[in-house]
Amino acid sequence: MQRLSNQDFLNALDFETNKLDIVTLKRLLEEYYGEKNDIDFKKEIIEYQKISKIILAMANNGGGVVIFGITDDHKPVGAEKVDATDFNVGIRKYVPENLKYEDYYVDYKEDEMYGEFSGKTFLILYIPQQYRFAPFMAIKKSGEVIKDNVIYIRKNTSNGIASQTDINEIIEKRIYEEYNDLSELTLETHIEQLKTLYKYSPKSIGVTLGEKVGNQISQSITVDNKINEHHPQESFNAFIGDLIKRKKNKIKQYIEV
Structure with missing residues (x-):
């Protein structure tokens, strides 16, 4: 998978307003990851169970991208860098192993040429389209944040509970993807x-x-046999x-x- 480089990410910054140009950024994300239904910005790295809920919801809705270190109004403020192992262990407490995602950091050195990006770090979390194993549910609940036996789905900019119609659509897309996998x-x-x-x-x-010989012997001996109902016909x-x-x-x- 081709990733956004530092310069690509920087190209999305409007130096006059010190904000990311969302149109440019979406175009870059589509270029590198393919067309995405969703993109979410987080000012900082939030609790793992909340991140996991976003991952589950996006995976059930065709994938998406979450960028940490960007405010809701698209201003790059940077995010604290956490240990990659700790991050993935925290996520995998709630997200099943067959749900795929990728995470990586974009780091900028202290240099005025980078403008508002100077000295800042951004975490990019990419959830690809993967209806092959959908719908996905959390493997562990966490209070009111993540409930068990619930299918979350991304609706506009929020993570809601899937309706029966949503679930039917997910299953239809899963069947279609399974068929394509076999046909390819x-x-x-x-x-x-x-x-x-x-x-x-x-x-x-x-x-x-x-x-x-065994058959001949067996024919001469009467034994009460119980039929194994599980034996294949x-x-x-x-x-x-x-x-x-x-x-x-x-x-x-x-x-x-």
Whole structure:
């Protein structure tokens, strides 16, 4: 992933007002991260559970970017730098492992050429679009900030609880993304998967002498057997055979045969 450089970030500053030009900044974010539905500014690094709630809400809404060290009116004031390990440990207390995000600092040296950015540090938190595993929920609650069994979603500039309509839309996007993930497999991947399936499909399934003797003995002995309701009706070989057939059809569709 390409990241904003110090100069890129600096280019978004209007030196006349000492504020970030939000239009320029959004354009930069779209250029580096792709089109984002959301961008949030925080004057300082807030409590981990509050940051986690933002991450959850943005992930359920297609991703976004949070920049710490910027006021609500887009003035760059800088944020205190915290240990990266401590930061991620604090976030992972609430955010599931399969929710991906990236965090990095943009540091400016003490130099008048940087204007309001001089000597300041900014933390950029990037949450990519990842409907593949959505909806995301917190793995731990924290008072009234984060509740368990609740799906948060980003609505305008706030983090609210998803409605049934919101959840339905998230699930629809998840299904669509799952389908795209499967459809984007290369021909080589399909072939390798087929080869693996063939390894589990024996050329011969003949019965051995021992099995024949065992069958004859078993027929002469009456035993009360309880049917295992969890035993699959389909044999393993039949299952593998069906997978092979499906995979071969997929390959034929891929090469338009």
